[in-house]
Amino acid sequence: MFRTRTTTQTVRILFILFLLVLAVATLPAQMPLASGSVTDVHADPVAGARIRCGGQATITDRSGKFSLDASGCTNLTITADGFEAMEIAASAETAVVLHPSSVFAAVDVAGATTTVGDSAASVTSVDRRTLDTSGALTLDDRLRQVPGFSLFRRTGSRVANPTTQGVSLRGVGASGASRAAVLKDGIPLNDPFGSWVFWGRVPAESISEVEIVRGPASDLYGTAAVGGVVSVRTREIGPAAFSSIDLSYGSQQTPFGSSYSSAKWKYWGGSLAAEYLKTNGYIPVAPEQRGAVDTLANVRRSSIVPMVERRFDGSDRIFGSAEFYSEVRANGTPLQRNDTRITNFVAGADLASWRSSVFTLRAFGGTENYHQSFSSIAADRQSESLTRLQTVPSQNFGLSGRWTTTFKQNTFFAGAEYRNIRGRSDETGFSNGNATVATSAGGREALAAAYTGISFRATDRLTLNGGLRYDRWRETKGFSASRSLITQVLTMTSFPDRGRSALSPRGSMLFKINHNLSLAASAAGGFRQPTLNELYRSFRLGNILTLANENLRAEKAANFEVALIVNALDERFYVRAGPFCTRVSDTVTNVTLTIVPNLITRQRQNLGMTRSCGVEADAAIRATPSLTFTAGYLHVHAKVTAMPGNAALVGLRLPQVPRDQGTFRAQYSRIKLGTFSMQLRASGEQFEDDQNLLPLKGYLTADVYASHDVTHRFVVYFAGENIFDTSIEAGRTPVVTLAQPRNFRIGLRLRLGRD
Secondary structure, three states: OHHHHHHHHHHHHHHHHHHHHHHHHHOOOOOOEEEEEEEOOOOOEOOOOEEEEOOEEEEOOOOOEEEEEOOOOOEEEEEOOOEOOEEEEOOOOEEEEOOEOOOOOEEEEOOEEEEHHHOOOEEEEEEHHHHHOOOOOOHHHHHOOOOOOEEOOOOOOOOOOHHHOOEEOOOOOOOOOOOOEEEEOOEEOEOOOOOOEOHHHOOHHHEEEEEEEEOOOHHHHOOOOOOEEEEEEEOOOOOOOEEEEEEEEEOOOEEEEEEEEEEEEOOEEEEEEEEEEEEEEEOOEOHHHOOOOOOOEEEEEEEEEEEEEEEOOOOOEEEEEEEEEEEEEEEEEOOEEEEEEEEEEEEEEEEEEEOOEEEEEEEEEEEEEEEEEEEEEOOOOOOEEEEEEEEEEEEEEEEEEEEEEEEOOEEEEEEEEEEEEEEEEEEEEEEOOEEEEEEEEEEEEEEEEEEEEEEEEOOOOEEEEEEEEEEEEEEEEEEEEEEEOOOOOEEEEEOOOEEEEEEEEEEEEEEEOOOOEEEEEEEEEEEEOOOHHHHHOOEEEOOEEEEOOOOOOOEEEEEEEEEEEEEEOOOOEEEEEEEEEEEEEOOEEEEEEEEEOOEEEEEEEEOOEEEEEEEEEEEEEEOOOOEEEEEEEEEEEEEEEEOOOOHHHOOOEOOOOOOEEEEEEEEEEEOOOEEEEEEEEEEOOEEOOOOOOOEEOOEEEEEEEEEEEOOOOEEEEEEEEOOOOOOOEEEEOOOEEEOOOOEEEEEEEEEEEOO
16 A cells, blocks of 8 residues: 555656656747957957846956846847947857947037037037046046136136136136036036036046037027037946946045946936045145245035936936035135035936937026135235135026927927026125125026027938027126124115026038038027126225126127038048137126225126137047047137227237147057056147236146056056146236146046946
8 A cells, every 4th residue: 555655656756747847848948148259350358348138238358258148138239438339149159349439429419419520510529438548637627638628727626716617618718707508417517606617516437428519509508608518428327236436546645536336226226426536735826926825725525416217118217316515625825715515406307208209307406605715915925814704605496398309310409498596795804804894795597598499401411400599587686785894884785677688599501522521610699698796796806806797788609610520431530620700799807997006996897899710620530449549729819809998908819818729639548458548738828817918828738647457347547647747827916826737646446337
């Protein structure tokens, strides 16, 4: 009995095993691991190449090898910096040979996505790899590789007072208030109160690329874009967890750290970007003019940017992000200091799943508190006295929306924007060390705009672009108040509300003469409305008192340009060159009213007309996948053409604008050696002042970078700025101040996961 039961159980077990074997045998065959190698045309391995297959992804190691689970997909997509992307069938063993990529980067200008070679606009794209391999440390110094890009002074954001960090492009005239719009993912970075830029707000490791459009672009971006646009784009959250960290230490006791991390879970994704920079800096006053009051100019700043998004079907998503930025500076003397606290938010939606149309919606806003102290320095620079303490609180809120649709290689877009800004300047004046007067001035500004445009492919050779924007703004609740702290007498002035408007047109064409030659031409108008800082805030610096002017009008610009575009060697060689001319009327200028002993009184006024005409050229060649050269040149004659009431200025050059600027960059990269780059930057003589009495010498400076991949995820590097220690004059008032001297740093980069 027992044997019969045992036999029966054995038969059942064998029968079940037979069924399992049969079931496994009849299952569909599973795709084996896809593996292989990636090399370039010289048979050198390509490390860090990104391999994607369905939802799976990996990167090649130092020998160019890879493997991943290819089940459920049929094709592999291979991408790598400097190479053309490839898509091949997944197999158990694959040998991939990558070819050099085109130098025509994809850009998003004039409301449509195109390439540099197919754009009528003068646009330069600075990609992630170029940013990583720059000898410069901060974003603004890295962008100086683009001819025509300049801040108000030659000094960068590591030591310059933030109120002097206004951006200028193409020599339209530098000032503390930017004459170029600076954006981060479409959101304004220009300070809402004064339009200067805090360059440390965007952590370097979070940036994917920067696009610089030269020439008025107010039809899309509104105020401040009279000279062009600087558009910073950040990384997108990838399908897998990813982290990138950059740590370095350098001259002037400069620790630096920047990081970006992202992860995704089902339809949810999030990222966190952060950056910290501290430097002891240097004494900016020229050695032969220094006195006891001259100390180190330095900065300590940090930025934290968290973001979360929720994806839907297709490319649809909603997201929200925040920004927390702080900065503390010493400005070169014991009493001159400033600090800033910024808190911002952004919420938005991208809807791209309906009939080739994309809807982009954004809401943004935040608060800022800025503090600064001013002093008067004795002629022998042996002593200083406090003259003013300043606090500037401001708030801003904005909404924007855009609809873009494509049809038969054509693009049509329309959008609207609204922005509301409030700000004031609270100040305490001092005399002989005693507080004597308290002042406050400020107001509100509300702006609404609507715009539309089209990119039309008229023929296979001819592409036409056009755009039109209408802006309307109101300045309300403007006031100026002053209370004597000695007599307690209060003086209060309320300014009448007023409204203004601007119409900004743009038209351009690109004609392909043949496969290698294209001709581009464009005409555009732009404007810059006066900032709350210019309208309501008076300030005193030393013995110079600058008065506000609540009656300022908007600056207006008109531009025309032509360019010849050459591409050859399968789009691995590119040249764009041509003339341009930009005229700006109602330029805001500080005009001297009176000069008496120990006091010069000036006021901001709309006066005259300026013209910046010249020639610019950009060139790039990818000689091999490992060797790339880029160069740029700008010649511009920027001068005053009309100045009612001060004819002596007519014909003089605009201050802070050199006639000639040139850049050159060479980069070589081989996996067994590393990456090496050199950047040269030259600038001609320019003037500090509007009367052309205070010249600043021209200069030539060089930066270098060298790195070695210890592994495909771990890189060590060396970088140097101004390696020949060129003396670069940044200011002459008439005390000469100098820009960044020679500076070295060593660092490491660590990348975990797949971006």
